[in-house]
Amino acid sequence: MGKKELALLSEIESLERLLYRLPDNHSSREFIQVEIFKAIAGKRGEERLFRKMIEFEIEEQYRFLKNICLSRGRWKVQMDGLLLTERGAIVIESKNISGQLYFDDSTGEFSRTTTEGVKTIMEDPTVQLNKHIRFLTLFFKQQNIDLPISGIIVFTSKHCEFLSKPKQHHICKTYQLVDYLFDILQEFPLKSKPQDLSEIQKLLEQSRTPYKRKPLCQLYSIEETELFTGILCTSCKSLNMMRKHKKGWLCVDCQAVDPLAFQHTVREYFSLINTQLSNRQLRKFCKLDSPYMTSRLLGAYDLETAGALRNRTYFLKKND
Known part of the structure; x- marks a missing residue:
């Protein structure tokens, strides 16, 4: 009888088990509870995005890949989704952020205001999207893949409102995703000789880098x-x-x-x-x-x- 394979617990299950082992008065309990809530909400948001992609269909060949982890030396990226079509590739980033969302084109800052009126300056998700597009551009060039690349950020929370959006990026809510993807495809130039998407998919899957999770006690400095x-x-x-x-x-x-x-x-x-x-x-x-x-x-x-x-x-x- 063969030996049983073992793998890490899921992120959510790991957080829950960490919480069970912390004393009631531990200073990290409230933080871990918030992390569990965020992880569960993020997972639900990704699932809503993936379900919405079922509605995407075009006559030409296409591939939709989930959770693509790639690396170039010490530079590692993890893309939530990647749509490959004969016209071009679209990096899809999922963000589960609720509240009123404001992109300031003049300062490059991104902020969220909650229903309680609390304003928080957050990392601009377009910076991450740009990084992933740059990475994929270099990867395709190295592999002699002639395919233009664009990207989109999808806010998956049902409780978010855009007060402003940056002019140079594609940003939408989950229910708008398919229409936005068709708009992006129209921006790509027509190609007389389409790329073999099955070969590109195979190459990406062969080049996947396993995502290395740090043990939670090390990540959160808990002894x-x-x-x-x-x-x-x-x-x-x-x-x-x-x-x-x-x-x-x-x-x-x-x-x-x-x-x-x-x-x-x-x-x-x-x-x-x-x-x-x-x-x-x-x-x-x-x-x-x-x-x-x-x-x-x-x-x-x-x-x-x-x-x-x-x-x-x-x-x-x-x-x-």
Whole structure:
């Protein structure tokens, strides 16, 4: 029987599990709660954008690619979407920002005013879009791809209002996206010899760079010692799971049984604490006593290892 593959928890699940392990009076709790809200709202916004793209259809060949991560040396980009057509490529950036939105062409600043009247100066999303277009232009040139590039920023929140928009960029709400894409396509020159989009798609997928997430405790400067330890019960959210029988891990508090509790806790360690772990570190995190049992449990997973058995270090396998 083959070993089980492991991967990081999703961003939202990682944030939620970090919150379960923080004491009620921890200074970062409110911030983490806001991060969870933003992550959930951003995910919903992306899903609305992707659903809207179902309505896009043209007679010529086209490809729509999601979450494109590419790199040129130390320069890395992550594009939410990329539409490839015979006429040109369109970088699609998704922003989930609510409130009244104001782009100041004279200063290059972008601000948001909430329903409570609080004004916040934020990073201008057109700067990120320009960066991605420059990157893709260099990438296409390096690969001898003759395809013009444009871009659009889609604000996915249902509760946003544009007070002004920059003249030099395409900016819209989700429901307007398809019409804007057709307008952008009309700006591209007609080509007598269209590019082979299947080859471009294949090249982009082969050139994908895995997105490296930093463990959340490192990202937010939270010490491991500040967290509660134990194996999380997903039913009652206590950290009192123990291995009771072959069916899985038993929660001391609510008696729920979860056969994947340990597996998710290993993923949790990599997502929250560090990119590597040892038998001793995992035992401390899970509140386990037996080095032998922990080693046997870890042996069921397809992990990279380094060092001899007694001092062995475990890593998640890298995606090709």
